[in-house]
Amino acid sequence: MVESYVMSLRSRIGSACIFVPGVRAIILNQYGEVLLQRRSDNDFWGLPGGGVELHETALEALHREVHEETRIVVCSAEPMALYSGPGQRFCYPNGDEVQPFAIAFIVREWAGKPEADGIEGLELRFWSLDALPCDIVPIHARTLEDFRAYNGRFIVADIQKEGE
Secondary structure, eight states: OOOOHHHHHHHHHTTOOEEEEEEEEEEBOTTSOEEEEEETTTSOEEOSEEEOOTTOOHHHHHHHHHHHHHOOEEEEEEEEEEEESGGGOEEOTTSOEEEEEEEEEEEEEEESOOOOOSSSEEEEEEEOTTSOOSOBOHHHHHHHHHHHHOOSSOEEEEOOOTTO
16 A cells, blocks of 8 residues: 555654645535545544545545445536635544645545445435535535535635634
């Protein structure tokens, strides 16, 4: 297995907060429902996605991450929003802190049968936007709120900390 960029950094700096370029996938089925995965690290529901590796484009990362986590193949994707700012910062259960700088993509065309990888995601399920679970990763909940209001114009979301 090739060591990831983040794993390489972690071996040098420990759990300190790092910027992580990433991607998020809003995967829709024919009914307009969104695919969420129950995450293994915190038992919350979240969007498939992850970090962009060195020597990889954001679109390549989207294709790779979605396939790794859901076993489906992205046929086309539309960039919807860029999320950055201290309000995106979070801590994994193992103590590693990150502040993502992520592009959210809408995926309407895909192939295959969704299947959880059993490593990062324990379960996959399509949800109506009107009946989403209450235990969603907070930064992904914001992405889904933006998707509901999306009018075709790219969103640049500068997320500040709560109260700022």
